[in-house]
Amino acid sequence: MARMDRWMTGFARSLARRTSRRSVLAGIGTALVGGAAVPLLPVARGRAEPAPGDRVTPSGEPDPTTPAGDPQDCGYWRYCAVDGFLSSCCGGSHNACPPGTQMSPITWLGTCRNPADGKEYVISYNDCCGKDVCGSCICRRHEGDKPVYYTPKSNDIDWCMGTREIIYNSTVAVVVGVAREKG
Amino acid sequence: MGRRALAGLLLVGLAAAARADVPVESLGRVETLPLPPGPHWAWVGDPVFRHATLVDLSDGRTLGIVNAGFGMPTVLTPAARPEFYVVETHYSRGSRGERSDVLTIYGGRSLAAEAEVVLPPKRAHAANTAGMLALSDDDRFVAVFNLTPATSLSIVDVEARRFSAEIETPGCSLAYAAGPRRFVSLCMNGALMLVEVDDEGREARKTRSEPFFDPQLDPVTEKAARWEDRWLFASFESWIHPVDLSGAAPRFEERWSLVNDAERVDDWRIGGMQHLAVHEPTGRLYALMHRGGPDTHKQGGTEVWIYDLASRERLQRIELHGLGFSYLGVPLRAEGFTGWLIDKLADWTLGMAPDIAVDAIAVTQDAAPRLVTVGAVSGAVASYDALTGEFLGRAYVGNATNVTLSTPFARTGGWR
Structure with missing residues (x-):
């Protein structure tokens, strides 16, 4: 039986290495707070313009004819640095918060590559706040994430600051510009 | 009386004893925790149920819980006094309304909330739980990490059970105990900030070290x-x-x-x-x-x-x-x-x-x-x-x- 144990464990772990995390039922509660990484500013403002210099606007989807992907799937390109619950599974969409919540004005920005056009886009990850944790579609991708003391790049932080309540519900991923280079 | 009759009487007596009623018990009993505490106790926090559970790993028994409000339930234990400290965030209407942050002092035997100290409503919330609060080595002061996103520490005198001061820690976050009256924070440039407090819990000295790691190349985690x-x-x-x-x-x-x-x-x-x-x-x-x-x-x-x-x-x-x-x-x-x-x-x-x-x-x-x-x-x-x-x-x-x-x-x- 010990051999079977080892075999099963080995099989399971090798499968794990080949299995995308989005296909996995994740534990609720792990990520009570939302987030994502690679910012431009110490405290980026959700509706503010990107940092001057290496970034240009305009915002929006890359091309109306481009397949949009599945915004309820953690693997969706613009979620590359999320740690939280996807607003699109919680009554909102990939760029709008669920009804009755408030979008955090303070957030941080990430840079994700859109496979449809190969461009890097600046993504603003804003938390949706004021209602309890959504619980659907936990998405934990930590590309470029840093610890809490590196505040502007930490997706562990509950960014429901500047809203009425710090209670975290879910997270959106809003395209705010094209990045010239990976941030 | 014959031997048979005697045996019969004995049997009746035994049966009667076996049928004795369960003694009447008193109402209103509430357990207390033992002193000294067990060597294998552990606090396990659940942000969904918003509490932390004390379990004795020697026998797997649950000993009790403390409520913790919104966030990650974390319990501090001083050596000097039989108490537990929990920092909590509450809203007057559950998830909305007026916010109040408090440090609650739980009795080490009663596990009841004995006192609370009101904090500035700005404590940091994060999925990370390490370094969010710290107890000084002399068991006198608790430092609570604040993020608004300006960074600071709320200092609580847990012996006197009162709020002491807020100390700004620009560019530095979190708190780790490092001496009787000293806390250290990790800074964005890979350095440490050392914060010493006086007898009143106010800022006595604040110094920054040289960076000891590169946060761009290979940052250290908070989980020290x-x-x-x-x-x-x-x-x-x-x-x-x-x-x-x-x-x-x-x-x-x-x-x-x-x-x-x-x-x-x-x-x-x-x-x-x-x-x-x-x-x-x-x-x-x-x-x-x-x-x-x-x-x-x-x-x-x-x-x-x-x-x-x-x-x-x-x-x-x-x-x-x-x-x-x-x-x-x-x-x-x-x-x-x-x-x-x-x-x-x-x-x-x-x-x-x-x-x-x-x-x-x-x-x-x-x-x-x-x-x-x-x-x-x-x-x-x-x-x-x-x-x-x-x-x-x-x-x-x-x-x-x-x-x-x-x-x-x-x-x-x-x-x-």
């Missing part, structure tokens, strides 16, 4: 472990950065690697919510390890690797068992073959996906220490013999998810 006067910080790439805080200025000791070259190539690395623990009496370090590429620094582990801190040699690798299955606190267990199969499924599935893994470890400080493991996907707490690695079993504590973990007497062995 205390080893006497040192704090041990682990980096994303599994380097240990020991910081000696016995003197006025921190001394940064040479870093050392948890993994050898072959293991590094094989993608073994440290990860999880709380991935380091120290058993001070034997000078052993416990590290939660998994296989994964870059950006998996928060992925839970499948093994615990044990090191001798003096020689920095690895002593042992423990392949962890599964966390056990539960649903909203209800254990999924069975007798016989089905029970065996459920157990094995828990073992086999550990590490099968990034979120099915051990997220936090802790070690008790007694002579027969327990290694404790929890994970967000289960309400069970698993324990091991921390010296041999032998798996001792799981305790189901009624939690929906176990996210925070601490052994209350990590440095003291119990209330003095």
Whole structure:
């Protein structure tokens, strides 16, 4: 039986290495707070313009004819640095918060590559706040994430600051510009 | 009276005794915790149920809970007084209304809220639980990390049970105890800020060190472990950065690697919510390890690797068992073959996906220490013999998810 144990464990772990995390039922509660990484500013403002210099606007989807992907799937390109619950599974969409919540004005920005056009886009990850944790579609991708003391790049932080309540519900991923280079 | 009649009487008497009523009991009894506390107690926090549960790992018994409000439930235990401290965030209407942040003082025997200290409503909330609050080594002051996103520490005098001061820590975050009246914070440039407080808990001195790591290349995580006067910080790439805080200025000791070259190539690395623990009496370090590429620094582990801190040699690798299955606190267990199969499924599935893994470890400080493991996907707490690695079993504590973990007497062995 010990051999079977080892075999099963080995099989399971090798499968794990080949299995995308989005296909996995994740534990609720792990990520009570939302987030994502690679910012431009110490405290980026959700509706503010990107940092001057290496970034240009305009915002929006890359091309109306481009397949949009599945915004309820953690693997969706613009979620590359999320740690939280996807607003699109919680009554909102990939760029709008669920009804009755408030979008955090303070957030941080990430840079994700859109496979449809190969461009890097600046993504603003804003938390949706004021209602309890959504619980659907936990998405934990930590590309470029840093610890809490590196505040502007930490997706562990509950960014429901500047809203009425710090209670975290879910997270959106809003395209705010094209990045010239990976941030 | 004949012998037969005597035997008959005896039988009747015995039967009557057997039928004696259950004694009448008194109403209104409430248990208290024993003094001295057990060596194998552990606090396990559940942000879904918004409480932390005290469990005795010697027998798996749940001893009680403390409520914690919104956020990650974390419990501090002083050595000097039989008390527990919990920092809580509440809203007047549950999830809305007026916010109040408080530090609640729970009786160490009663587990009842005995007092509270109102804090500025700006404490930081994060999925991370390490370094969010700290108790000074003299058990007098608690530092609570604030983020608005300006960074500061709220200092609470837990002896006098009053708020002392707010100390700004620009560019630096979190709090770790480092001396009787001193806290250290980690700064964005890879340095430390040392904050000393006076007898009133106000800022006495604030100094910044030189950077001791590069936060761009290989940041250290918040999940450090205390080893006497040192704090041990682990980096994303599994380097240990020991910081000696016995003197006025921190001394940064040479870093050392948890993994050898072959293991590094094989993608073994440290990860999880709380991935380091120290058993001070034997000078052993416990590290939660998994296989994964870059950006998996928060992925839970499948093994615990044990090191001798003096020689920095690895002593042992423990392949962890599964966390056990539960649903909203209800254990999924069975007798016989089905029970065996459920157990094995828990073992086999550990590490099968990034979120099915051990997220936090802790070690008790007694002579027969327990290694404790929890994970967000289960309400069970698993324990091991921390010296041999032998798996001792799981305790189901009624939690929906176990996210925070601490052994209350990590440095003291119990209330003095």
